[in-house]
Amino acid sequence: xxxxxxxxxxxxxxxxxxxxxxxxxxxxxxxxxxxxxxxxxxxxxxxxxxxxxxxxxxxxxxxxxxxxxxxxxxxxxxxxxxxxxxxxxxxxxxxxxxxxxxxxxxxxxxxxxxxx
Amino acid sequence: xxxxxxxxxxxxxxxxxxxxxxxxxxxxxxxxxxxxxxxxxxxxxxxxxxxxxxxxxxxxxxxxxxxxxxxxxxxxxxxxxxxxxxxxxxxxxxxxxxxxxxxxxxxxxxxxxxxx
DNA sequence: CAAATATATCAATTATTCATGATATATGGA
DNA sequence: TCCATATATCATGAATAATTGATATATTTG
Numbered sequence: 001x002x003x004x005x006x007x008x009x010x011x012x013x014x015x016x017x018x019x020x021x022x023x024x025x026x027x028x029x030x031x032x033x034x035x036x037x038x039x040x041x042x043x044x045x046x047x048x049x050x051x052x053x054x055x056x057x058x059x060x061x062x063x064x065x066x067x068x069x070x071x072x073x074x075x076x077x078x079x080x081x082x083x084x085x086x087x088x089x090x091x092x093x094x095x096x097x098x099x100x101x102x103x104x105x106x107x108x109x110x111x112x113x114x115x116x
Numbered sequence: 117x118x119x120x121x122x123x124x125x126x127x128x129x130x131x132x133x134x135x136x137x138x139x140x141x142x143x144x145x146x147x148x149x150x151x152x153x154x155x156x157x158x159x160x161x162x163x164x165x166x167x168x169x170x171x172x173x174x175x176x177x178x179x180x181x182x183x184x185x186x187x188x189x190x191x192x193x194x195x196x197x198x199x200x201x202x203x204x205x206x207x208x209x210x211x212x213x214x215x216x217x218x219x220x221x222x223x224x225x226x227x228x229x230x231x232x
Numbered sequence: 233c234a235a236a237t238a239t240a241t242c243a244a245t246t247a248t249t250c251a252t253g254a255t256a257t258a259t260g261g262a
Numbered sequence: 263t264c265c266a267t268a269t270a271t272c273a274t275g276a277a278t279a280a281t282t283g284a285t286a287t288a289t290t291t292g
Contacts, residue, residue, distance in 0.1 A: 087129065090142065
């Protein structure tokens, strides 16, 4: 991950529709969602949604897979990991006590997660 | 944290200079960095840097504190936490096994961290 | 192969964002 | 109070991104 890929990923999440799409895909988990289904849920025109999905795809934040005439989209957690690792590089190394509470809140010890 | 605050935070990190600033501040930890110092390190004109710091500030990703005639900036990990909690909401709840590897990589079990 | 459905691409307009010169504000020191 | 230093704000032009109607591509079905 370099600065270009990383800014691209953050830019992809910097627009309301795309952020909502990603959040839906996170919630959908391994089942993913069909492109049209996402457009309906968020009330976004077909070509606009297609363009937005393409931005998320290019940013490495989602994957997709054709299923007959529909295309199913999934959140790509590896992409998120790469983006965040770059963002937080050397955080803990330098000042562990600064990052500790952050790490604890983001990990599964909070309401974020039930049982993982 | 709502969709507006969240997109604002991602937008703040979607530009190369600002992302570098934030990464510097993460590395600087509790010591923070003076505004001018950041501008020098990144070779960015004074007013441009001021505008960019202001974007990060408004996004809730950095804090600052005046010290005499200089102003010191710090990464605000609470802001990052809020942004990421919103992004990843219900991730673990729905499909724990999807998020598990992600969580492990982002937390201090990797090269991300020495001892925390 | 023709029609229907699902998604993607193109072209054009509008809206947003960026960097910057000029200038303003705030603080400290002579 | 006057000057120097550090940072912020303003106005503007240039670059980027967003939305959308129209159209193209891919797949399934009859």
